[in-house]
Amino acid sequence: MSFLREKQSRHFFFSLIALSILLLGFGGLFCVKQTQTVKEMLLLHDSATVSSLLESGVSPDVIASAVASSQDSGQGKSLLTKLGYTEKTAARFLPSVYRFESTTFRSVIFGILIFISILFTLCFVFYAKREQLYHQASKIILAFSEGNFTTHLPRSDEGTLYQLFAYVDNLASALQAKGEAEYKAKEFLKNTISDISHQLKTPLAALNMYNEIILEEPDNPETIIEFSRKTTTALDRMEQLIQSLLKITRLDAGSVTFEKMPHRISEIVAKAIENLTTRASCEEKQIIVKGQQDEKITCDLQWTSEAIGNIIKNALDHTDTGGHICISWERSLAMVRISIADDGVGIAPEEIHHIFKRFYRSSNSKDTQGVGLGLSLAKSIVEGQGGVISVQSTLNFGTTFTLSFLTEM
Structure with missing residues (x-):
């Protein structure tokens, strides 16, 4: 029953219960009304029959006995069959029954139409709101896939659907964090490479220059010694740079375990x-x-x-x-x-x-x-x-x- 924790589903479910109770109530009232109508029809028919018998000179005691009797000797049914009154007789040939049938049919159809209209209205409102919610969620998820994490899925209610939205939101947050980490890593790599190339440019240029000077004066020991020392200094600086960068990179990557x-x-x-x-x-x-x-x-x-x-x-x-x-x-x-x-x-x-x-x-x-x-x-x-x-x-x-x-x- 976790779906009842969601407000929309809860409202829809309780609306169906209320509609069912309303239908039962109207059904009961309809049965009472139809019973009253049948009773009135029988009274009207008996009254007309009694009046006709009295006018024909039949004794009131006989009529009273006939009306009170509930036994069928078979003679009455035979007479009615000769007159065309059987179970197969069409209702249109029986005016009272035809009126009762028409009234009942119209009432039932009208009640069913009202019930269906209310049911369809409830379903339409529920699914229209759901469709609006799904459309909103699909737009946000599409934005997630495009790298836009500025908006969040709805979390204003409880239930399985909103729990799913929360999981998707958490997944989007993880993707955002991962994307930001990758971007920072790329920026760090780009800046580091740029810094290394810039820092190595000067000592490399100096090394090339010192090497050219040494090559141009191979017979001058003082020049060779002087620029060999400068070459050593430049190489030391390059080694210091590379060692420092390696240490910082290890620290940033979390690969250093401090003892x-x-x-x-x-x-x-x-x-x-x-x-x-x-x-x-x-x-x-x-x-x-x-x-x-x-x-x-x-x-x-x-x-x-x-x-x-x-x-x-x-x-x-x-x-x-x-x-x-x-x-x-x-x-x-x-x-x-x-x-x-x-x-x-x-x-x-x-x-x-x-x-x-x-x-x-x-x-x-x-x-x-x-x-x-x-x-x-x-x-x-x-x-x-x-x-x-x-x-x-x-x-x-x-x-x-x-x-x-x-x-x-």
């Missing part, structure tokens, strides 16, 4: 700066580490140290000679925060919202060899482990990056 375990923050930071201290010394910059040695966070050691290392590289790129990069951490009730602060050139307010974009290079960057993927990669690593990365900066006064990780309760 999260408790690690001391001091260990993570030490791993992050082990390849940067030499550069800092050469550039006369100081890396300062402050924090409790036994403080721990749950993370992937390799990936987290790379994220912190990328932020420190960025700080070195934007810090002048004699500058300081301070790495510190602290624990609150709900989380652990790791801060990387520098006293460099800072970030302009109009650029701070773009620094995590891929291949974005700040106008204040002093690194001419960077590929602009370090901060983007750091953000993907931190957020991939459930952390949050934020930045605060004041132009000409420095920048502070904060990595926040929830503590285990």
Whole structure:
């Protein structure tokens, strides 16, 4: 009986019940009326018969006995047969019966016509509304097939039909999500290919130029050594670019499984700066580490140290000679925060919202060899482990990056 949960079907069903009850009521009244008519006909016939017998001189007692009698001796039937009154006699030869038959036939036909009219009206209204609903649904489903998901199938009622509409709507939502994901994937692929081709164009052009110079001066050892070093630098930059892109692509695709375990923050930071201290010394910059040695966070050691290392590289790129990069951490009730602060050139307010974009290079960057993927990669690593990365900066006064990780309760 689930179809009764739908309002239209429920109204149609109860209308049929009401019509059936109405038909039974009118049928009962019709039977009562016909019984009354038959009674009147019999009384009229008996009255006419009695009057005729009285006029013929028949005794009233005999007439009364005849009227009250219900037995048939066979003589009466024989007489009526001689007069032409039998079961086969046509009703038109019996005026009273003919009038009764005509009246009954007209009443029955009229009642049937009214019943059929009401029934057809109910069916027409029900199926007209259904047809309108089906037409509306077919237009929406056609729009779904054309990629237009702005409208939804009706869900204003209950019942099997609307349950079907809900399932189709859910399917359309899944198709929309899938289409959007495919579109984003295509856009990402297109932008990535465009960025890669743009980023590789410069080092490839430099490599071609260095190779031509070396070929033109094969007898000049100094030239060969100089441009061989430049070739190595260009190749290193290309390798760095490709490795960073591969890592970001793996993170975006969700193919990286972080091996999260408790690690001391001091260990993570030490791993992050082990390849940067030499550069800092050469550039006369100081890396300062402050924090409790036994403080721990749950993370992937390799990936987290790379994220912190990328932020420190960025700080070195934007810090002048004699500058300081301070790495510190602290624990609150709900989380652990790791801060990387520098006293460099800072970030302009109009650029701070773009620094995590891929291949974005700040106008204040002093690194001419960077590929602009370090901060983007750091953000993907931190957020991939459930952390949050934020930045605060004041132009000409420095920048502070904060990595926040929830503590285990």
